[in-house]
Amino acid sequence: MNWLIDFFGNADNWSGPDGIPVRILEHLEFSAAAFLIAAVIAVPLGLLIGHTGRGAFLVVVSANTARALPTLGLLVLVVLLIGVGTVLPVLIPLIVLAIPPILVNTYEGVRGIDADLRDAAYGMGLRGHQVLFQVLTPSALPLILLGLRLSAIQVVSTATVAAFVGLGGLGRFIIDGLATKAYSDVIGGAVLIALLALAVQLGFTLLNRAVVSPGVRQVR
Amino acid sequence: MITFEDVTKRYPDGTVAVDHLSLQAPTGAITVLVGPSGCGKTTSLRMINRMIDATSGRILLDDQDVRAIDPPTLRRGIGYVIQQAGLFPHRKIVDNVATVPYLLGWDKKKARARAMELLELVGLDAKLANRYPFQLSGGQQQRVGVARALAADPPVLLMDEPFSAVDPIVRASLQDELLALQSELNKTIVFVTHDIDEAIKLGDVVAVLRVGGHLAQMAAPATLLSEPADDFVREFLGRDRGIRRLSFVPAKGVRLGPLPDDLVVDADGRPLGWRSDGGLLPYGTFNPERDSLRAALDAALLSPNGAAIAADGDGRAVGVVTRDALDDVLIRYAEKSLEHEPEPGERVAADDHGRAEP
Amino acid sequence: MNDEPLIRWDWIARNWDNGGPSAIKTLLESHVAMALLPVVFGLLVALPLGVACARWRWLYQPTAGLMNVIYSLPSLVLFSIFLSVTGLTQTTVIIPLTFFTLAVLIPAVVDGLGAVPDHVRQSAVAMGFRPLRRLLQVELPVAVPVVLGGLRVATVSSISLVSVGALIGQGGLGNLFIDGWQRQFYTPIVVGIVLIAALAVLSDGLLVFAQWLLTPWSRARRGTA
Numbered sequence: 001m002n003w004l005i006d007f008f009g010n011a012d013n014w015s016g017p018d019g020i021p022v023r024i025l026e027h028l029e030f031s032a033a034a035f036l037i038a039a040v041i042a043v044p045l046g047l048l049i050g051h052t053g054r055g056a057f058l059v060v061v062s063a064n065t066a067r068a069l070p071t072l073g074l075l076v077l078v079v080l081l082i083g084v085g086t087v088l089p090v091l092i093p094l095i096v097l098a099i100p101p102i103l104v105n106t107y108e109g110v111r112g113i114d115a116d117l118r119d120a121a122y123g124m125g126l127r128g129h130q131v132l133f134q135v136l137t138p139s140a141l142p143l144i145l146l147g148l149r150l151s152a153i154q155v156v157s158t159a160t161v162a163a164f165v166g167l168g169g170l171g172r173f174i175i176d177g178l179a180t181k182a183y184s185d186v187i188g189g190a191v192l193i194a195l196l197a198l199a200v201q202l203g204f205t206l207l208n209r210a211v212v213s214p215g216v217r218q219v220r
Numbered sequence: 221m222i223t224f225e226d227v228t229k230r231y232p233d234g235t236v237a238v239d240h241l242s243l244q245a246p247t248g249a250i251t252v253l254v255g256p257s258g259c260g261k262t263t264s265l266r267m268i269n270r271m272i273d274a275t276s277g278r279i280l281l282d283d284q285d286v287r288a289i290d291p292p293t294l295r296r297g298i299g300y301v302i303q304q305a306g307l308f309p310h311r312k313i314v315d316n317v318a319t320v321p322y323l324l325g326w327d328k329k330k331a332r333a334r335a336m337e338l339l340e341l342v343g344l345d346a347k348l349a350n351r352y353p354f355q356l357s358g359g360q361q362q363r364v365g366v367a368r369a370l371a372a373d374p375p376v377l378l379m380d381e382p383f384s385a386v387d388p389i390v391r392a393s394l395q396d397e398l399l400a401l402q403s404e405l406n407k408t409i410v411f412v413t414h415d416i417d418e419a420i421k422l423g424d425v426v427a428v429l430r431v432g433g434h435l436a437q438m439a440a441p442a443t444l445l446s447e448p449a450d451d452f453v454r455e456f457l458g459r460d461r462g463i464r465r466l467s468f469v470p471a472k473g474v475r476l477g478p479l480p481d482d483l484v485v486d487a488d489g490r491p492l493g494w495r496s497d498g499g500l501l502p503y504g505t506f507n508p509e510r511d512s513l514r515a516a517l518d519a520a521l522l523s524p525n526g527a528a529i530a531a532d533g534d535g536r537a538v539g540v541v542t543r544d545a546l547d548d549v550l551i552r553y554a555e556k557s558l559e560h561e562p563e564p565g566e567r568v569a570a571d572d573h574g575r576a577e578p
Numbered sequence: 579m580n581d582e583p584l585i586r587w588d589w590i591a592r593n594w595d596n597g598g599p600s601a602i603k604t605l606l607e608s609h610v611a612m613a614l615l616p617v618v619f620g621l622l623v624a625l626p627l628g629v630a631c632a633r634w635r636w637l638y639q640p641t642a643g644l645m646n647v648i649y650s651l652p653s654l655v656l657f658s659i660f661l662s663v664t665g666l667t668q669t670t671v672i673i674p675l676t677f678f679t680l681a682v683l684i685p686a687v688v689d690g691l692g693a694v695p696d697h698v699r700q701s702a703v704a705m706g707f708r709p710l711r712r713l714l715q716v717e718l719p720v721a722v723p724v725v726l727g728g729l730r731v732a733t734v735s736s737i738s739l740v741s742v743g744a745l746i747g748q749g750g751l752g753n754l755f756i757d758g759w760q761r762q763f764y765t766p767i768v769v770g771i772v773l774i775a776a777l778a779v780l781s782d783g784l785l786v787f788a789q790w791l792l793t794p795w796s797r798a799r800r801g802t803a
Contacts, residue, residue, distance in 0.1 A: 003662065064734075064782075067731070067734045067735055067738065067778070068734055068737070068738055068774070068775045068778035068779060068782075069738060069771065069774075069775060070738045070739075070741040070742075070751075070752065070755070070770065070771060070774045070775075071738070071741075071742065072741050072742055072744065072745070072749075072752055072755050073741060073752070073754075073755045073767055073770050073771040073774065074771065076755045076758060076759045076767050077758075077764070077767045077768070077771065080758070080759065080762060080764065080767070081764075114304070114306075116302060116303070116304040116305075116306040117306050117307075117308065117309070119271070119302060119306060120300070120302055120305075120306025120307070120308075120365075121306075121308070122271060122291075122295070123269060123271060123295055123300035123302065123306075123378075124295060124296070124300065124319050124320055124323065124368070125291075125292045125293065125294070125295030125296035125297075125320060125323055126292065126323065127292045130323075135308055135310075138308075138310040139308070139309055139310055141310075153649075153650045156652060157652030157653065157654070157655075160652045160654050160655065161652070161654055161742060161745070164745060164759075165759070171654070174654060174655075174658050174745075175745065178745065178746060183661065183662065186658045186661060187658060187659065187661075187662055189658070190654075190655040190656075190658035190659050191659075193651075193652060193654075193655045194651050194655050194659075197650045197651055197652065197655070198647065198650065200650070201646065201647065201650045213309075213310035213311070213352070214352055215308075215309045215310045215311065215312070215352030215353060215354060216309045216310045
């Protein structure tokens with residue numbers, strides 16, 4: 001508790017290029033960039049694979065690989081290979097690790113839809129794209145959002161670890177604090193990241209309420 | 221009119237689902253395709269709206285080959301009802317019903333108004349319009365499915381085992397409602413079922429298909445029962461063909477006797493039971509204006525003394541048919557049926573069974 | 579950027595078992611221990627808790643909510659927070675990973691028990707099974723595939739997450755990443771990634787095999803279908 005008071009009570013921690021507001025913004029910036037790029041790639045791909053049934057093995061392989069690969073190892077290797085100093089090398093593993101949760105859940109969401117529903121949609125005279133966007137996507141939305149939520153959480157988490165290879169953001173407090181044995185910084189940073197993760201969680205809960213039809217909303 | 225001309229469906233693995241099928245589904249009538257699983261009845265149905273394309277042969281909708289029409293356009297002009305209703309879970313009932321009008325570019329207000337009309341037509345409370353499918357019972361969902369198929373007022377309706385997932389009581393009432401709807405709308409309906417009783421109850425024409433996609437027989441239900449084309453059809457129809465044929469004979473001709481003294485009726489004249497030393501005995505009634513001879517016979521079998529009570533639309537006893545009188549009618553019918561078959565038009569729409577009380 | 583090859587086999591040979599605390603073999607052993615202990619603890623806690631949640635449904639919503647919150651916290655955050663309690667020890671890694679395992683396994687147990695068809699449960703009741711016996715002999719066996727599915731996810735995640743512990747000095751094979759980063763040397767990093775991935779694949783395979791052993795009925799069904 002004393003550590004928390006030390007951290008948040010220290011006025012120096014609230015200003016300058018390594019102050020709390022700047023670090024929060026940095027963290028949000030990297031996370032949002034990686035998450036949005038991953039979503040733009042993975043949602044359409046998942047919809048397409050789920051709709052056509054082609055390339056399903058890709059989804060399974062990516063999900064299993066992403067879970068088995070150690071984040072820290074991947075970050076260290078990629079940054080060493082591409083080069084230290086710029087943001088891009090760090091962003092790449094962030095994006096790569098953010099894709100599988102979205103891909104898997106979007107695919108499962110579309111694939112898990114009752115064959116009768118698809119049949120009825122075609123039978124009513126909907127065209128392929130209408131079936132996909134007017135029927136399959138809204139029905140799969142709870143799972144798509146679950147995938148996006150898991151991915152966002154993954155990104156926040158990976159961005160924290162990425163401080164080790166030089167990325168800014170809230171992870172800096174932990175990594176630098178550990179290096180200098182400034183444990184109040186470590187705990188303070190950890191609490192800030194935890195709050196950020198919870199905010200993301202809450203954001204998705206609200207989004208779920210707003211965009212998912214009550215007809216398909218699931219308890220999850 | 222829907223015409224199958226020598227239609228065959230062969231799948232890439234070599235299985236033949238439909239084998240050189242030729243038949244006509246007349247305009248304004250219900251044509252039932254019935255047969256065991258694997259007989260190609262659903263495949264045949266789905267070839268009409270091109271959910272499946274035939275390998276060879278032609279299917280004509282009036283005089284137009286369905287293959288010449290772009291599938292979505294074709295399907296928007298044909299109502300389609302399936303077993304699990306297939307309602308869109310994310311849309312409210314009213315929007316589900318308005319699906320095809322929306323696709324056809326109707327104004328939203330007009331489409332919804334039409335949807336409300338149809339909900340009423342299929343007997344659903346207007347309050348259900350703003351619910352979601354998961355909030356409805358199976359029977360209600362199936363009604364919505366029918367309403368949705370009718371929304372754009374298509375001349376043709378395809379129904380693929382629409383009532384087989386609901387319980388028998390709901391099924392019977394859905395069947396009755398379909399017949400009532402049809403007497404108003406006169407659509408050209410092709411109906412697929414594996415249930416021969418449903419086929420006989422609903423069909424103006426019944427096509428019996430056998431495994432491998434061959435047409436075994438196509439005829440009016442009464443003809444099917446009296447003259448099955450072969451052993452397969454006979455076996456498929458089941459054992460009580462004789463009794464079931466009576467469903468197609470109106471009970472109107474039976475001679476009504478006066479109400480006997482031992483029939484106890486209430487103040488309004490509704491029967492309560494037959495008097496006996498041990499209290500009231502059970503009885504059966506039928507409505508001579510509406511019911512079939514089968515219902516009359518059923519009512520007679522329900523009474524220990526063998527007499528069926530004729531009741532009017534309000535349930536008041538108007539007469540009694542004794543066993544002897546019933547025998548006379550049955551014998552006359554048997555003799556007559558040797559000469560000619562009843563026309564499909566003589567069919568009795570009401571339920572086949574007498575009402576049993578106490 | 580350097581001309582260093584991705585793999586130096588001689589380095590691996592020299593460091594596989596060099597007797598010191600940074601020997602690959604030693605790291606591998608501690609990695610396995612730190613990854614699997616949380617899974618074992620997690621399973622032991624999740625089974626009774628999951629059964630309780632399935633039995634008293636009102637317990638499930640708050641439990642699931644709490645697990646969701648825990649699951650959303652980055653592992654490094656939990657390590658840092660426990661650092662203030664348990665210091666720079668293996669326990670600081672094992673406790674958070676146990677929580678992650680719980681977050682995966684409790685829903686899996688509840689879902690698994692929920693997947694027991696009602697007619698199966700009813701017929702067990704009708705034959706005179708008492709609740710405990712019904713749970714042990716009927717419901718849990720039927721729930722095995724779903725629970726094992728959760729166990730596979732938890733095990734693989736645990737194996738890969740241990741390496742983050744290297745940032746607080748307790749990361750098993752993850753220590754190789756720190757080593758490689760500090761010396762700009764690829765070989766330990768590649769060795770770490772490959773061994774961790776191999777461990778994950780191996781454990782996953784063992785669990786699939788366990789499911790095959792534990793559910794002979796699903797084997798028979800697949801054989802005849």
